[in-house]
Amino acid sequence: MSTIKVIQPEEATGRLKEIYDDLIQKRGQLAEVHKIQSLRPESIVKHIDLYMEIMFSKSELSRAEREMIAVVTSVSNNCHYCQIHHSEALNNYWKDEERIVHLRSNYSKAQLSDRELALCQFAEKLTLKPDDFKEPELVNKLKEIGLSDAAILDATLVVAYFNFVNRIVLGLGVALETEGGTGYKY
Numbered sequence: 596m597s598t599i600k601v602i603q604p605e606e607a608t609g610r611l612k613e614i615y616d617d618l619i620q621k622r623g624q625l626a627e628v629h630k631i632q633s634l635r636p637e638s639i640v641k642h643i644d645l646y647m648e649i650m651f652s653k654s655e656l657s658r659a660e661r662e663m664i665a666v667v668t669s670v671s672n673n674c675h676y677c678q679i680h681h682s683e684a685l686n687n688y689w690k691d692e693e694r695i696v697h698l699r700s701n702y703s704k705a706q707l708s709d710r711e712l713a714l715c716q717f718a719e720k721l722t723l724k725p726d727d728f729k730e731p732e733l734v735n736k737l738k739e740i741g742l743s744d745a746a747i748l749d750a751t752l753v754v755a756y757f758n759f760v761n762r763i764v765l766g767l768g769v770a771l772e773t774e775g776g777t778g779y780k781y
Contacts, residue, residue: 667718
């Protein structure tokens with residue numbers, strides 16, 4: 596249960612109502628992670644713009660790789676909300692529930708390619724021990740497996756974004772949606 600006031604869709608007026616209606620029309624439903632920002636409606640818009648840029652823009656990283664990084668970052672932060680949402684999104688690509696379970700419990704058992712494994716290790720380490728990145732070894736490992744600097748930036752942006760969102764969710768008590776499941780349009 597959230598620890599701050601949340602304006603529900605039926606209570607929304609003005610700009611907040613416009614934003615809510617637009618999200619429901621585009622995504623199929625309204626996420627709790629967006630409703631938690633209802634006291635600052637424009638932050639919802641900026642949040643979604645950032646999400647779309649990081650997760651959907653053209654990249655050497657596939658959508659599945661970005662969702663996989665989101666899941667590993669969220670697991671590292673023990674953010675159940677984002678684990679569930681982004682596991683579902685990832686499974687749109689993987690279509691393998693068992694593999695998703697392994698990714699969330701012990702990604703080394705998730706039948707990952709060398710590239711996927713390196714991205715998971717990068718996400719976990721950057722989340723849990725960002726101070727270890729003072730030396731270039733961790734980034735160089737990604738270069739050694741063929742990732743360009745742009746792809747490494749993209750991976751870093753996904754990790755950073757999910758650390759940001761995980762802290763909103765965990766810090767303000769955002770609960771997983773109970774009505775309608777997590778069936779968003781991806």
